[in-house]
Amino acid sequence: MHSQFIEAITWPFKRRSSTIVLFYSTLLVGAFIGTRYMNVPSIGATRLIRKALPGSKNVPTKNLLKRIGVHLQCDKQGNSTTQTCPNHYPTKLNPIKKTARKCPDYFKWIHDDLGPWKAKGITREMVESAKRLAFFRIVVVDGKLYWEKYRDAYQTRDVFTIWGILQLLRLYPGKLPDLDLMFEAGDIAVVYKSNYTGHEWNAPPLFHYCKDDHTLDIPFPDWSFWGWPEINIKGWEELKKDLEEGNKRIPWMERLPFAFWKGNAFMGDRIKLIECNSTDQWNAHIATQDWEEESKKGFKSSNLVDQCVHRYKIYIEGIAWSVSEKYILACDSMSLLVTPRWYEFFTRSLIPMKHFWPINPDPNKLCKSIKFAVSWGNNHKQKAQKIAKAGSKFIQEQLMMDNVYDYMFHLLNEYSKLLKYKPSLDLGANETCSEKMACFEEALQKQFRVDSMVKGPSEKDPCILQPPQEPQVIKAFLDKQDNVRRRVDGWVMKGSSGRDL
Known part of the structure; x- marks a missing residue:
């Protein structure tokens, strides 16, 4: 070394x-x-x-x-409460490379997600009205991050989310403006449009991991991008490399010719997926995962890289969206996406029959839809492999951590422009930094954070955010997606060969 x-x-x-x-x-x-x-x-x-x-x-x-690299500076005799935040880190970004790179297509949804507040802006009262729904509050002042916890999040969702924002500040020092935001760390989006019909501009702005067509939550990259130690899943930068190498183990044509899904089946709509567990009848293998038992065995049978051995992999939501979507899409398998209700920040730019095969979520049609997709793929191997590669390429190239950080930057930067007040520190907010969140954690928690830590300032500015699209352009894009799904449903119901693809 x-x-x-x-x-x-x-x-x-x-x-x-x-x-x-x-x-x-x-x-x-x-x-x-x-x-x-x-x-x-x-x-x-x-x-x-x-x-x-x-x-x-x-x-x-x-x-x-x-x-x-700029490493952690841990106090020798300190602990998690006495650890100080060092002042040696650069406070200004001085890029040596100018970028003319446009942001990926899915960045366009930033404008749409912040749309309700574009006309009248966001007041302090509006931010504080979200406190009843939030798990924590984040304030950024002069490049330093302060946060206040309101209630416990599941496992370490909250601290790994905050860790991610700290890394953004390390990547682009002095670049992010002052901020004041509320964050919801549960599963389901909670700001319902129906409660603000006609005056959406007055809804509380609340950051979250997902949303649907009926909610106003602001999608933000989830905690797993920096690691999920409770189930031994690495941060995305490391895991994506492993998946890319794992994809080379078995060529697509030599993979098992049926669909595969593995996870906690006893939540949300997944229970109906168990009925499809038959490689003979439905071309599918559905495996349930008991995470408590798996943790006792040292996660020996839950390595995501080892699961990239099937031609087809199924994605289905749980209580809401699932962080597993990016892992499934990255596997070089043709992804069978059970049409989701919820979407996270990057998924709205995935195109059916280009990046994935759409599966009808109707319980009475689910198994038949999966069987048809697998049969079609095995009869049209080159076309199926093309869809598989396109989905995997989207994840490998469009969802690099550089782009995740740039998405965070532009989302928070655009949000800050809407604030009609200057963020200031509240008495309940405590300063935190990478040292405070990593130096004295237990071994695995610390390892995941150190592995995902930004080692130094970026050499270039963030990508260039494109201006908002006209509403009719977005509508046409979404209508086209719906039309493709309906066409595929028609093939399934008629038993068509799908030759018109």
Whole structure:
């Protein structure tokens, strides 16, 4: 590991004599070890390197930060309550690369989700009216994050969500404006349109993980992007790499020729899926998952990478949306999406019969719809594999963590423009930072957070957010999706071969 570190950091000086390189490499390793094991701030190591290396003033600090990383600075004698937030981290983003990259298509829904408040803005009273529904409140002032907890979230949803926003602040220091927002961390969206018909602008703005056509909650990336330690699921950046490698184990044509689903079947609409558990009758294998038993066995049979061995994988909602959707779509299998009621921030730009095969959620048609999809795929292997690859490519390329952070940035930035007051600190809010949330956690919790930690400021600005689309354009897009679903339903009911695809 040390040899790799020396190789990465000494590359600008390789043309110097080997003696000089050896001397300064030793100095650099000492700085690294101090950072890694003695809690010496690595930004301090950067200053040391720049001072020591001949001509290093011409080497951009950004390059050095990228190679060294800005690590956690944990108090040696501290604990979770006395740990302080260090002040060595950069407070301003100085990108060395200018970007002309447009944001992915699903970013367009930011404008739609914030639409109810665009005309009249958001007052402090409106934000505070959401307190009765929220799990916690987040205030960002001068680049520092403060939060106040109102009630317990399930497992560690709340702290990993806050951890994600802290990483956004590390990625784009000084870029995010002051904020004041309420967050709901349950399953089901709670701000119903019907309660504000005709005056949606007065609804409480509430961030959440999902919404549907009947609610006004503001979708935000869920906690699992930074890890779900309770069920041993890595943060998305690491897991996505594993899934990409796992997809290479078995070529699509050699995979098991039926549909697969595994999870907690005894929640929401999933109970009806159990009736489809027959590879002979319905071309489907439905496996129930007891997470309590699985945890006792060390999660040996729940590795997501090991489940990418089927040509077809089923996604079905539980109580509301499920974080499993991205894992299923990333598997290089043709995803059979039981038409969802709920959607998260990226799923509204998924196109049926391009990225996935739509499955009718009607309990009387569900099994038949799954059977037809598998039969069609096995009779049209190249077309089915094309859909599988398109869905997986969407997740692998459009849902990179860079894009997740950029989505968070633009959503929060656009939201801040609507605030009609200057956010300020409340007495109940406490400052937090990466150190306070990771230094003294138990081993697995700490590992998941450190693995998902942003190591240094970005080298470039966020992607460019496109302007809002006209309502008729969005309507045409959604109507086209509905038409495709109805056409597929027609094939299933008639027993058609689906040749008109």
